[in-house]
Structure formats: C-alpha cells, structure tokens
Amino acid sequence: MTSNLRWKVIAILVVVALAVVAFYPPKDKVKLGLDLKGGVHLVLRVQTDDALKLETETTAERLRDELSRQSVSVGAIAPQDVRSFRVEGVPADRDADFRRVAGEWVGQVFDRSSAAGGAYTFTLKATQVNRLRQEAVAQALQTIERRVNELGVAEPIVAPHGEGDQILVQMPGVTDVARAKEIIRSTALLELKIVQDGPAPTQEALLAARGGQLPPDLEVVPGAAEAGGTGPVYYLVKRVAGITGRDLRNAKPSLDENNQPAVSFSLNQQGADKFSKLTSENIGKQLAIILDGRIHSAPTIEGRIYDEGRISGSFTQQEVQDLSLTLRSGALPASLTYLEERTVGPSLGADSIRAGVMASVIGLGLVTLFMFGYYKLTGLNALVSVSLNLLILLGFMAYIGAVMTLPGIAGFILTIGMGVDSNVLIFERIKEEIGAGKSARAAVASGFDRVFLTILDTHVASLISAAFLFQFGTGPIRGFATTLFFGLLSNVFTAVFVSRTLFELILSRRPQAAKLSI
Incomplete structure (x- = not known):
C-alpha cells in the first residue's frame, strides 16, 4: 500500500x-x-382586534384622567368600537384646553373629528392599526415560544403560518395536550387595582349606593366566593390598573399563610416604584389582585409594599405551577383561537x-x-x-x-x-x-x-x-x-x-x- x-x-x-x-x-x-x-400540531389565530380594543380603551381612560387633573370637565367618554372612542359634552369655554390636552399625545395615534354639541370622535390612524396588529402577532409569537420552552418540549416549532395573524405550534413528545393548549392560550393578564366598594353578592347591590349607575372611571369585577358562600361576589374597582403583568420580574410557586398553594411575584424597578406609591397612598383600602378579569384575592393594604406580592386562592399545586409559568412568560397581547389541531x-x-x-x-x-x-x-x-x-x-x-x-x-x-x-x-x-x-x-x-x-x-x-x-x-x-x-x-x-x-x-x-x- x-x-x-x-x-x-x-x-x-x-x-x-x-x-x-x-x-x-x-x-x-x-x-x-x-x-x-x-405530539401535537396546532394552528392558532391571534385576535388582533383585542389589541386595538385595548389601545382604544386605555387611551380613553388616560385621557379621562388627564382631563381630570387639568380640571377640564367633560361629559361621557366611551369607546364606540375597537378603533374609536367618543368624547361628549366638552364645554365651549374649555374647548381650547381640551384640544391642547388631547393633542399632546392622543393626536399622535388617533385622528380627531368634531361634531355639534362639543362632541369629538377619536379614531385610530390606519398606520397605527397596522402597527398594532403586527406587534400583537409578533408579541404573541414570542410569548407562546417562551411558554412552550418552559414546558420543556424538545425541538418545538413556533412560527408564523398562512395569513398574517396565524401561528403554527408543533410540540413533539407532548402527551397532556389539554394542559399544553390551556397554557398556550391563557391570556395571563395580571392587574392590581384599588377596590372602591365591595364585596357584594350581586352587581345591583354593589351599585345601589350609586343609584344603580356605574361611574365611567370604575368597573365591576367578579371574585371568588367568600368563606361559607356559594356564589361569586362582586367588587367595584378602578378601571385603570395601577400595576399590570408588564411590570412583573418573576413569578414562582409558594405557600400562603394557611400553607396552601399560592403564587409569589416580584416586580421590576418601574413596577416597584409604582407599587410603592400605590400602596402608600391607599393604606387601609383593599387591593384587588385580578387575573384574566377575575379577582382571586383582595387583601387590605396595611402598609407600604415595595416590590413583592402574592396571589392566593383555591389553587391546586399543578395550577400554581402553570400560573407561574404563564406569568413569567408574559401576558398575551390578544386572545387566541384554535383553527386546527392534530394529535400524533x-x-x-x-x-x-x-x-x-x-x-x-x-x-x-x-x-x-x-x-x-x-x-x-x-x-x-x-x-x-x-x-x-x-x-x-x-x-x-x-x-x-x-x-x-x-x-x-x-x-x-x-x-x-x-x-x-x-x-x-x-x-x-x-x-x-x-x-x-x-x-x-x-x-x-x-x-x-x-x-x-x-x-x-x-x-x-x-x-x-x-x-x-x-x-x-x-x-x-x-x-x-x-x-x-x-x-x-x-x-x-x-x-x-x-x-x-x-x-x-x-x-x-x-x-x-x-x-x-x-
């Protein structure tokens, strides 16, 4: 050789x-x-209208608060659809002040049109509509990917699919399909709001002291039944959340004072500053801990709280694990619907x-x-x-x-x-x-x-x-x-x-x- x-x-x-x-x-x-x-093959659709609705409602509430601080009184401020809201009853002598306040930041995102009687309609600009839809899909894609990775799935596929609002999810080796689907589509929107009134057994009883009328800056949120109760109770809370899931730094399973499963969370620096201010200004009031539109607990604020909190309620150990996972991965910007599901x-x-x-x-x-x-x-x-x-x-x-x-x-x-x-x-x-x-x-x-x-x-x-x-x-x-x-x-x-x-x-x-x- x-x-x-x-x-x-x-x-x-x-x-x-x-x-x-x-x-x-x-x-x-x-x-x-x-x-x-x-495993499981899923095709989901992001309901991007939810992102538009959230932007419209949030802007309307922020405008209401800003007008109140500027002592500009108006009539009703209410959303008309997912893209627009209407302001009525602007006094003629404060019209210039209203235009100034609304134009400072609302005018960058919304087009404004006027009508007789001091009424204005604010409509999302077309460019903003496209931006919000694209951002909703991109954020949903990232959030779902984080959740799937936290589940420990090997070699998952999370990618855009078909039309612009669809997402493909493939999870090899997953056997508990129902749990995986629930974790993926869970909105996991955490909000901390000050309780104005409640709890009450019915919405009518809750609003009786206000003549049965719901104030525009407040909302009714259901909560879990109290000890010995059989049905849900209702709270009247601020419409605008003091703290949201976007302020979270971490969430993990823990135990409450009764040694029952709970979720402890900590806030980032910006959230901690807001939480500290919120709790110090509302000592003696109840703080509603709201998850996906339902109050899980409403403890009384006994002193200033800086950067930590806990969500307690009737949780199992598995529910606590799943809730911690979804909170860590961030809230979905919009709800999801399943278009296709195949299990192998x-x-x-x-x-x-x-x-x-x-x-x-x-x-x-x-x-x-x-x-x-x-x-x-x-x-x-x-x-x-x-x-x-x-x-x-x-x-x-x-x-x-x-x-x-x-x-x-x-x-x-x-x-x-x-x-x-x-x-x-x-x-x-x-x-x-x-x-x-x-x-x-x-x-x-x-x-x-x-x-x-x-x-x-x-x-x-x-x-x-x-x-x-x-x-x-x-x-x-x-x-x-x-x-x-x-x-x-x-x-x-x-x-x-x-x-x-x-x-x-x-x-x-x-x-x-x-x-x-x-």
Whole structure:
C-alpha cells in the first residue's frame, strides 16, 4: 500500500468514526419530529382586534384622567368600537384646553373629528392599526415560544403560518395536550387595582349606593366566593390598573399563610416604584389582585409594599405551577383561537419509523442485488459506498441537531438512489475504458476523472434546488430538503472519494495486468 493510499484510508476511517460518534446511540442523538415522535400540531389565530380594543380603551381612560387633573370637565367618554372612542359634552369655554390636552399625545395615534354639541370622535390612524396588529402577532409569537420552552418540549416549532395573524405550534413528545393548549392560550393578564366598594353578592347591590349607575372611571369585577358562600361576589374597582403583568420580574410557586398553594411575584424597578406609591397612598383600602378579569384575592393594604406580592386562592399545586409559568412568560397581547389541531400518538410515530427503516432496508437490498447481478463483484464497492453515505448522512443530521421527519426519511431513501446513480455513471465509464483496451488501473483512473465534473454539476444543481425547498417550503418540505441537502454532500464524498479509494485498494494487491470483475 502506497503512502498516498494509506492516508486516503485513514481519512475515510476518521470521517466514518466521527459520523458514528455523532449519531450513536441514535435514540439519544437523532432528534425526531412530530410525525415520528408523536405530539401535537396546532394552528392558532391571534385576535388582533383585542389589541386595538385595548389601545382604544386605555387611551380613553388616560385621557379621562388627564382631563381630570387639568380640571377640564367633560361629559361621557366611551369607546364606540375597537378603533374609536367618543368624547361628549366638552364645554365651549374649555374647548381650547381640551384640544391642547388631547393633542399632546392622543393626536399622535388617533385622528380627531368634531361634531355639534362639543362632541369629538377619536379614531385610530390606519398606520397605527397596522402597527398594532403586527406587534400583537409578533408579541404573541414570542410569548407562546417562551411558554412552550418552559414546558420543556424538545425541538418545538413556533412560527408564523398562512395569513398574517396565524401561528403554527408543533410540540413533539407532548402527551397532556389539554394542559399544553390551556397554557398556550391563557391570556395571563395580571392587574392590581384599588377596590372602591365591595364585596357584594350581586352587581345591583354593589351599585345601589350609586343609584344603580356605574361611574365611567370604575368597573365591576367578579371574585371568588367568600368563606361559607356559594356564589361569586362582586367588587367595584378602578378601571385603570395601577400595576399590570408588564411590570412583573418573576413569578414562582409558594405557600400562603394557611400553607396552601399560592403564587409569589416580584416586580421590576418601574413596577416597584409604582407599587410603592400605590400602596402608600391607599393604606387601609383593599387591593384587588385580578387575573384574566377575575379577582382571586383582595387583601387590605396595611402598609407600604415595595416590590413583592402574592396571589392566593383555591389553587391546586399543578395550577400554581402553570400560573407561574404563564406569568413569567408574559401576558398575551390578544386572545387566541384554535383553527386546527392534530394529535400524533407515540405508537403511530413508532410505526412510521419502522416503516421507514423497512423501506430503506428493502430499497438497499434490491439495489444491492441489482448491482451484484449487473456489475458482479464491483457491486460490493457500490454497497460499501452507499452504506457509508447513509451513515455519514446520519452523522451530519445528528451533529447539527437537524430534526428527522417522515418526509426526511423519504429524503433518506432518495439518497440511496442518488448514490447508486453516481456509481452507475462511474462504473459504466470504467467499462467503456476497459472496452477501449485500457488496463484496469488506467480505466479506473480515467473513469473517475472523466465523470467527476458530471457528478459535481448534477449535485450542485440539486443542492441549489434543496436550498430553495428549505427556504420557501413548509415544515414537511423543509424536512425533506434538509435530508436531501446533507445526502448530496455525503454522496459526493462517498461516490467519488470512497469508491475510488476502494478500487485502488483492491487493485494495489493485484498484479499490474489483473482484470476487474465489472
């Protein structure tokens, strides 16, 4: 064996060893997709109108508070729809002051139109509508991704899907689908508001002292039944929250004073400053802790509180864990609806793997029979080349963390065909060279040299196709493109370098005039 041939053999062994180390054991190293491992496939729609409604209502309440501080009295301020709100009863002598206050910051987001009787309508600008919708989808995407990652799902897919307001979620290995869906779609909107009145058994009883009329700056929120009670109770609270979930820094499970499951939370610096001011100005009043529009507890403020609080109520340990997770991941900017749900059981995924492996083995077996029948002992060269091609492909997939899917198995089987195709081109060229009177060694060298550019050209074209499939294809197509891409790379190495080295290794042990079994 020459020194050059020895280094070629060593290089092949090193590549094969690295591939084996990368994917063995395959159960731990090769990541399986949803269709092979089982799990859940969801398509959700973000109700972006919720984001518009929140912006409209929040702006209306902020304007009400600002007018009150500026001593500009007006009539009703009420939303008309998700994009607009109306202000009525602006006094003629304070019209200029109203315009000044409203124009300082409301005019940047809303268009203003006037009507008779001191009435104004504020409508979200078209550019702001588009911005709020896009931001709602982007924030929902980030929030869902954080929640799915907190669930401990391996290799989840959270990505935009279809129309601009849809999100695709794939969670391989998830068995408790109902819990996962609830965590994903939970709004988890935390609000801390000062209680003005309550609790009362009914809304009518709550508003009786105010003549049955709900003040514009207040709202009625239901709460959990008190000890010994049978139904919900109602509280009258400020419409604008003093603290929201956006001010949270962390949330974690804990125990309350009765040793029952609860959620402790801490606030960021800005939230702590607001909480400190809110509690110091309202000592002796109740603080409603509202989650998704329902009061879970309303403790009395006994002193200034800086940056920590606790949510207690009738929670189980699992509910506390889930609530902590959703609060940490942030509140969704809008509600979600499920458009599509598909569940793949682990047994179905295992059947797909077995079917894919069986198809690969049968395909490789049939190809081997053909190669031995047509090319005699040289068929062994093709078998070794194709087998190493598949082994190196698995190593590639495991090393970069690519996910193996059912379409990926199809690409895996296609790799067998590509490897055989390359070997057929080479072998036919070698037969032609032998038929022209060249020795076996000269025929092998000439055959590989003449076919190399053809193989390189076809593989580069296929690589470009695979890249486009990956860039513009959906999930299954991208899985196929990934396997195809790395199969092409490994095939160039095995069909050209490995196959030629095997020929040279065999011929190096034979006399110069020896014939080749092809």
